[in-house]
Amino acid sequence: MKKHLSLLVVTVSFILPSMLLSSCKEKDSKIQAAVESSVKNSGMPEVSASVKDGVVTLTGECKSEADKAAVESMVAKVKGVKQVVNNCTVAPPPAAAAPVVIAADDPLSKGVTDAIKDYPGVKADVNDGVVTLTGEIKRAQLQKLMQTLHTLKPKKIENKLTIK
Amino acid sequence: MALQDKYRELLDTAKSVGVTNLQAREQDNVLYIDGQAPSGAAKDQLWNVYGKLDPDFRSGDVVMNINVSTMVPGSKALVTTQQSNLNIRKGPGTDQPIVGKAAHHEVVTLVSKTNDQWWLVRTDAGEEGYASAQYLSPQN
Numbered sequence: 199m200k201k202h203l204s205l206l207v208v209t210v211s212f213i214l215p216s217m218l219l220s221s222c223k224e225k226d227s228k229i230q231a232a233v234e235s236s237v238k239n240s241g242m243p244e245v246s247a248s249v250k251d252g253v254v255t256l257t258g259e260c261k262s263e264a265d266k267a268a269v270e271s272m273v274a275k276v277k278g279v280k281q282v283v284n285n286c287t288v289a290p291p292p293a294a295a296a297p298v299v300i301a302a303d304d305p306l307s308k309g310v311t312d313a314i315k316d317y318p319g320v321k322a323d324v325n326d327g328v329v330t331l332t333g334e335i336k337r338a339q340l341q342k343l344m345q346t347l348h349t350l351k352p353k354k355i356e357n358k359l360t361i362k
Numbered sequence: 363m364a365l366q367d368k369y370r371e372l373l374d375t376a377k378s379v380g381v382t383n384l385q386a387r388e389q390d391n392v393l394y395i396d397g398q399a400p401s402g403a404a405k406d407q408l409w410n411v412y413g414k415l416d417p418d419f420r421s422g423d424v425v426m427n428i429n430v431s432t433m434v435p436g437s438k439a440l441v442t443t444q445q446s447n448l449n450i451r452k453g454p455g456t457d458q459p460i461v462g463k464a465a466h467h468e469v470v471t472l473v474s475k476t477n478d479q480w481w482l483v484r485t486d487a488g489e490e491g492y493a494s495a496q497y498l499s500p501q502n
Contacts, residue, residue: 295387298394309479312456313496316444337418339444341409344419346496348426349478354392356422 226250229278236276240269245286247273252280260286300327301351309350317343320359327353334360365393365423368415372426375411379404382431393424398431402500405430430500433472439483439498441468448498450491454480462489469501 230249237245237256242265245258254273260266270284301309307324314320319334320343329352335343340361347355365388366373376384376397381404384397399405405428412426413419433439441448441464450462454476464470464485473482473490481498484490 296385296396298387298389308455312479312494315456340418341413342496345405345409349429349495351427352425353390354422355419355425357419361418 225278226252229254229276232276233273233279236272237269240272242269245269249279252278253283254279254281255283255285257285258287259289261289263288299351300353303327306350306352310347310352313343313346313350324352328356329354330356331359334362337361365391369393369395369412369424372408372411372415372424375408376428379407381408381428391423395424395426395428397428399428400430401432402430427478429478433475433481433500435472435474437472438469438501439472439481440501441466441470441497442499443497448493450483450485450489450493452491454492456494458492461491462487464489464493470498472498 226249229252230247233247233249233254237247242258242260245256245260248255248257254276256269256273260269266284266286266288269286270282273279274282303324303326306327306329310322310324310329314322314331317335317339320331321333323330323332329347329350331347340359344355344357366386373384373386373395376386376395380400381397382400384395386393386395388394399408408426408428412424416424443466445466447463447465448468449460450464451458452461462485464483468485470483470485470493473484475481475495476492479495480492481495482490483493483498
């Protein structure tokens with residue numbers, strides 16, 4: 199008798215809830231599939247959904263507030279969905295590109311003179327933002343010189359150096 | 363957009379090494395790339411890719427102004443002169459009097475950045491003054 203009772207206890211406390219749970223899980227996975235296909239059709243690949251007990255949580259990035267609302271209302275219509283938690287973020291509008299800054303010839307010439315002073319074979323002319331390099335340089339030194347010149351905000355660098 | 367295609371690998375590398383405030387725009391057939399690299403190694407990597415795409419930097423169609431963002435006050439920089447000592451000057455400019463020297467391959471401390479060309483540094487011997495940033499390589 200005692201054995202039977204313990205069996206009953208096992209049935210009630212473990213098997214039944216797990217059956218209930220599994221049916222709930224099954225439902226959720228069905229909802230998940232339906233929600234995913236609905237989101238996919240909306241053309242918002244950045245949005246993903248997770249489902250728990252019929253509550254759908256949306257995450258990811260939408261292009262606009264309108265898109266965010268649209269995807270929410272679409273998901274809410276999916277059969278079995280009790281509630282939609284919309285945690286999608288809206289992408290900020292792309293920042294306007296900062297204008298290109300080009301140094302005036304005066305500071306540019308000064309910077310170029312400083313930059314080439316350790317490269318005895320190198321000559322440089324600055325005209326209207328364009329730095330023209332002539333003379334000769336060792337290949338191993340070229341990149342270092344270029345790195346320095348590029349930070350001076352020139353309009354262009356014409357490399358006419360002979361590389362040894 | 364042709365230049366952005368030519369230098370696609372460079373721009374992709376900039377993104378993958380974590381360059382911040384990355385800007386790339388074309389103007390008068392030159393691609394201007396600006397941003398802050400997270401380390402000296404990341405900056406060198408970009409320059410290697412640039413050198414590969416445009417051997418010997420002959421095309422003159424890129425101006426890449428990438429600085430190293432970790433070079434903040436208190437950080438260390440290696441003196442990368444060719445052999446000689448690095449002059450430390452009273453003010454930012456080669457016309458300024460020399461107040462000290464840092465040895466080749468000595469490590470100095472950045473006090474502040476006056477601009478991209480001149481940095482205020484302090485040596486371990488306690489000398490403080492302005493040095494040309496082109497001879498200072500960030501240590502990280």
